[in-house]
Amino acid sequence: MFVHKLRCYYGFLLKHFENCLLWLVAGNALNCLFIDSSGFQRYLGFGVTNLNGATVKSYKQEGFVIDERGKLKRFNRKKLSRKRCGSLRGRGWKYGSGFVDGIFPVLSPIAQKILSFIQKETDPDKVADVLGALPSTHASWDDLINVSVQLRLNKKWDSIILVCEWILRKSSFQPDVICFNLLIDAYGQKFQYKEAESLYVQLLESRYVPTEDTYALLIKAYCMAGLIERAEVVLVEMQNHHVSPKTIGVTVYNAYIEGLMKRKGNTEEAIDVFQRMKRDRCKPTTETYNLMINLYGKASKSYMSWKLYCEMRSHQCKPNICTYTALVNAFAREGLCEKAEEIFEQLQEDGLEPDVYVYNALMESYSRAGYPYGAAEIFSLMQHMGCEPDRASYNIMVDAYGRAGLHSDAEAVFEEMKRLGIAPTMKSHMLLLSAYSKARDVTKCEAIVKEMSENGVEPDTFVLNSMLNLYGRLGQFTKMEKILAEMENGPCTADISTYNILINIYGKAGFLERIEELFVELKEKNFRPDVVTWTSRIGAYSRKKLYVKCLEVFEEMIDSGCAPDGGTAKVLLSACSSEEQVEQVTSVLRTMHKGVTVSSLVPKLMAKSLTVN
Structure with missing residues (x-):
């Protein structure tokens, strides 16, 4: 009788405490609260018995959680997942974006400091020492995941590997699928498919359930490494996990297409995946169409890009700013400036505001069509509309004037870029070098190469090949051979393009013996x-x-x-x-x-x- 009363009293306390917690949740807008059942036992000083009088086993790791619906649920702390409890900010990470609906992570002051440190530090031991000093709390976990996602948005793959490998191997945190996905993505981007593969195996051995993102990222990693057969195996693996071909999500197909696009020569395979996607009745999204429009644009098939755009609209799939940018770029590559301008106008009619990428694409169309002053008008329009030109905008203008033989105007844009505090990159110097190379101005070209070295931009193989070609066209073979000797002994090594230039130059000059020497030499260096x-x-x-x-x-x-x-x-x-x-x-x-x-x-x-x- 006494035991029965105590059981009733324990139930009353538990119910009363649950009501108090529900009031706390409503009054303080908390997402969830954790209750340690062992605390009740320590407080009351006895174990709980069931209705048959048997003692219920007490598990120290058990607790309770009040979910967002106000329900009291039991959980095992050993199996605590970041997806199930605590702050859910990390749960929103998705393949292809930062967070759900493109919401980017909001970093706390501590997360900002972690991000700043990780971006500068490359020593795994120092990273482990600093991260190991963080308290093992949900807040620290959220900071680490948010930092990793921000690093992903910044394409800092090595830094992601440092953070997530520490979480996985050395920390006291329980990693979740998000952590595995971030690591698989980072290794895939660095073409380290074996590491991505081993992580997937480890994920399964840890009894985590792979998400659609997991499969998507693994497929993309294989495609970027050129292992299409293994990508197909992943699709079979999905079916082994009870995912039928008809229910494979658009995320997986998009990753498959994007992975094939990242590696040259896989255009037809990407088109086949797109057709298979439609056969399996998986409805393409705006992102899918954007990928395919971009694919055909890069293949100089702007008519196919336009056809897909029309198909997209007919299927009630709304184009976004990326769609129009890809479409303008497709016409720009072929110099179809009038068609590019039509798309630009359509973008505005749809209520979208052009950004710097769209303006740059439209400028590129005029540049490739041979109308540098048309590109200059778009450049002025962009500034007038309050859109600030970026480094790419200035590079396009340098290229536009250079293509038209207006090397003085090209240099004026180059100098204006420097005056505004925009540091010229290797590409900026190359475009100016190309402009003067067309004018056969050796002195100016040599000055540009010298300026590059003085500004800390070391000339690469592409720059040296350009100088080789210039010297060759002018018949200055001694200088040409001098550059070749520098390439053999310096940091910039010769490539197949180097030998193509040399064979072409010597061939035009009639030096047949030298051609055969070069041909033997390139084979000795294992060039195909x-x-x-x-x-x-x-x-x-x-x-x-x-x-x-x-x-x-x-x-x-x-x-x-x-x-x-x-x-x-x-x-x-x-x-x-x-x-x-x-x-x-x-x-x-x-x-x-x-x-x-x-x-x-x-x-x-x-x-x-x-x-x-």
Whole structure:
């Protein structure tokens, strides 16, 4: 009887305390409160029995939580997840954005200090010492997750790895799926797919449930590494976790497409994924269409970008500012400035305000079309509308004037950029260098390269290749060889473009022996000759009308697995000195489109040519 009364009294206290807590939640706008049931037992001094009189086992790690609906729930502290309890700011992280609906993290003063420290420090031990001094509280966890998300928005992948690896390996915090997702994303961006893969395995071994973001980020990591087959395996893995192909979310498909876009040469594969997405009745979102419009734009297929834009509107999918920017860029790459301007007007009719990226894309369209003053008008309009030009805006203007041969105007824009406190980058110097290179002004080009070094912008291989090309066009072979020697001994090493320039220059000058030396040298350095290399080599013999030698080099090219292009056909035809040779070359080129092995026909052509000669 006494025990029964005590049980009733304990139940009364618990119910009364629950009501008090509910009042606290309503009065103080708290999200949740935790109750330690062991505290009741310590206070009352006895264990609780059930209705049958048996003692209920007491678990020290158990507690209660009042959720947002005011319900009292029991939880195990060992299984406490940041997604289930405490502040939920970390839960909103999503692939492709900072937080849900694009809400960016609001950093506390402590988080600001952590962010500032992490961005400067690269030593894992020092990072561990500083982060280890943080108290093991929910507030510290929120700060760490918010800092990691902010680092992701800033594309500081190494810093994310430092923070999240510390959480995972050395901290007292219980990591959650968000932490794993951030790490998989960071490793994927750094092309370290094996690390991303091992994290996924660890996530499963820790008995966490992968989210759609987890699969999306893993697929993207594989695609960026060129491992499309493994990306497909991830889709099979999703099905093993009871996700049918028909229910694969748009997030996964978008990640698949974006990962393929990040690596050149996967355009067709990305288009196939987009078509599969529609076959599986997964409705494309605005982000999906933006990716595909950008994909076709980069492939110089602006008509397909326009077709997708029309399809998007017909499916009641609302375009955003990124859609119009991608579309303007698509037309800009082909110099279709009138069409780009139509899209610009449509953007404004839809109630969107152009930003600096849209203005830059429109300026680029006029630049590529050869209308530098049209680009200048857009530049002035942007300033008039209160949109501040950025470094890219000035670079576009330098390029626009340089393309048109107005190198003085290009330099004036360059100097204005410096006057405004915008530090010129490597690209800024390269565009100015290109402008004076077209004017064959060696003195000015050398001064620009010198200025780069003085400003702490060390010339890279691309800059040195430009100087090589300039010296070669002017016949200054001694200076050209000097730069090549510097590249062999300096920090900027030669690449395949370096050898392409040298072979082309020496070929035009008729130095056939030097061409063969360079060709042997690039193979010794494990460079794979591309179509430009082979075509330049054939072109050197073509200028001498050495038809048989051209066929020999052409056969080498085919045997190496390099496919000829229109430039190759042109130099082969220019080597011909009779109608019969023209017919022979034409027949070989035609077979390339019929699936016939070209290399089997070249020896026959050479035999015929030798007989005729």
